[in-house]
Amino acid sequence: MDHEDPQGKIIKIDETLVKRELGEVVRGTVEETLNKMLDAEADELCNATRYERTEKRIDTRAGYYERNLATKAGKVKLKVPKLRTIPFESAIIERYKRRECSVEEALIEMYLAGVSVRRVEDITEALWGTRVSAGVVSKLNKQVYEKIEAWRTSPIQGRYSYVYLDGIVLKRTWADEIRNVSILVAFGVNEEGYREILGAMEGAKEDRAGWGKFVESLKARGLQGVRLFISDKCMGLVESLSEYYPEALWQRCVVHFYRDVFSNVPSTKVKEVAAMLKAIHAQEDRQAMLEKADAVVDKLKAIKLSSAAKTVEEGIRETLTYTVFPMEHWRKLRTNNPMERVMREIRRRTRVVGNFPDGNSALMLVTARLRYIAGREWGTKRYMNMDLLIGGEIGYQVLEG
Numbered sequence: 001m002d003h004e005d006p007q008g009k010i011i012k013i014d015e016t017l018v019k020r021e022l023g024e025v026v027r028g029t030v031e032e033t034l035n036k037m038l039d040a041e042a043d044e045l046c047n048a049t050r051y052e053r054t055e056k057r058i059d060t061r062a063g064y065y066e067r068n069l070a071t072k073a074g075k076v077k078l079k080v081p082k083l084r085t086i087p088f089e090s091a092i093i094e095r096y097k098r099r100e101c102s103v104e105e106a107l108i109e110m111y112l113a114g115v116s117v118r119r120v121e122d123i124t125e126a127l128w129g130t131r132v133s134a135g136v137v138s139k140l141n142k143q144v145y146e147k148i149e150a151w152r153t154s155p156i157q158g159r160y161s162y163v164y165l166d167g168i169v170l171k172r173t174w175a176d177e178i179r180n181v182s183i184l185v186a187f188g189v190n191e192e193g194y195r196e197i198l199g200a201m202e203g204a205k206e207d208r209a210g211w212g213k214f215v216e217s218l219k220a221r222g223l224q225g226v227r228l229f230i231s232d233k234c235m236g237l238v239e240s241l242s243e244y245y246p247e248a249l250w251q252r253c254v255v256h257f258y259r260d261v262f263s264n265v266p267s268t269k270v271k272e273v274a275a276m277l278k279a280i281h282a283q284e285d286r287q288a289m290l291e292k293a294d295a296v297v298d299k300l301k302a303i304k305l306s307s308a309a310k311t312v313e314e315g316i317r318e319t320l321t322y323t324v325f326p327m328e329h330w331r332k333l334r335t336n337n338p339m340e341r342v343m344r345e346i347r348r349r350t351r352v353v354g355n356f357p358d359g360n361s362a363l364m365l366v367t368a369r370l371r372y373i374a375g376r377e378w379g380t381k382r383y384m385n386m387d388l389l390i391g392g393e394i395g396y397q398v399l400e401g
Contacts, residue, residue, distance in 0.1 A: 031076035033144065034069070040136045042081035042088060059086045145364055152367045156198055156218065159225025160188030161389055162329075163198065164339040166231060167210075168346055168366070172356045181359040183346075183366045184214040187339065188223070193384040195338075197370045198223060202359045208236025215240040227389075228325065230336055232256040233318070252318035253336035254281060260315070264307035273300070273308065280316065281334065286323040290316070326388040345373060 048057040062082040186198040203210025300309035322333035356362040
């Protein structure tokens with residue numbers, strides 16, 4: 001793909017190279033983490049670290065041999081330790097090959113289960129076919145936390161025309177009570193049409209303070225060029241967006257809007273009302289959608305569903321913002337479903353932990369999953385043709401009337 005800079009020079013962007021760079025980041029993490037685990041396993045067998053002088057040592061290192069391991073993050077090079085007397089047989093490698101799992105996530109899960117040493121050992125045996133002590137997991141986990149935090153707070157570079165926002169509520173323990181903790185997440189579509197995770201942050205709950213702090217952090221880290229935010233109508237979120245990105249538009253998720261309408265509809269009428277709502281967004285242009293919405297409001301009032309009619313009348317325009325963008329993008333802009341699929345992956349991974357010991361632990365596991373997702377096909381396959389998005393800034397005045 002070619003772009004022209006302000007001086008008229010042609011800048012060539014190698015999309016294959018971009019994808020390769022993303023994959024290399026994840027591959028390097030897997031390689032480094034597995035090698036550290038192999039080293040830790042060798043230290044345990046020797047009962048001492050590599051250069052430690054102690055009477056408790058029962059064996060010494062005799063170098064290592066290299067072997068390649070094919071992972072979903074790419075081919076990694078392992079340095080398998082050799083010991084002088086004890087055979088070094090690690091089940092970690094073979095077990096890892098058969099599991100669809102981020103090493104980082106596994107380490108965090110083990111650490112979170114560290115209140116029970118037996119549980120830690122059970123998890124490591126289930127994942128890799130060998131038992132790793134809670135002490136080793138805790139040591140490695142500290143290094144993983146540092147790496148994940150650096151990735152989570154790294155500067156945001158480039159411009160992102162479309163940004164999706166959502167939150168997930170998890171459980172944490174607090175003074176022997178179970179309380180909610182919200183993790184707020186954002187991903188964007190960059191100028192080349194690829195999706196990138198932009199950030200994650202802990203919030204006490206999805207409110208004005210939580211969303212304001214999160215949006216402010218995205219701005220501070222360099223998020224720019226946003227033309228459209230897509231989200232549910234969360235408390236305080238829309239206000240935060242207008243404060244920090246007054247030039248950007250906001251698209252209310254159509255699916256969540258339908259659910260809000262259905263909350264005012266008897267179960268026997270939901271199917272009928274759903275067909276009416278879908279007919280609005282099936283129209284070919286914004287004006288036709290608005291005219292159809294007026295007809296739907298009249299029909300809802302006629303069948304004595306005044307609350308549903310009011311919800312449609314007051315909120316329909318918030319669901320039509322996507323219509324000022326290229327028609328080829330409409331399907332991916334009118335709902336928050338792309339983010340919902342990411343959240344579903346997070347729920348699948350966090351379910352094994354249950355209640356987190358604190359909010360930061362929840363944030364780290366969620367971020368580890370996001371980092372893993374970003375390095376897979378989700379982040380390396382082109383999502384949209386952004387060449388269609390041409391022209392100057394799109395402002396709120398476009399949606400007046």
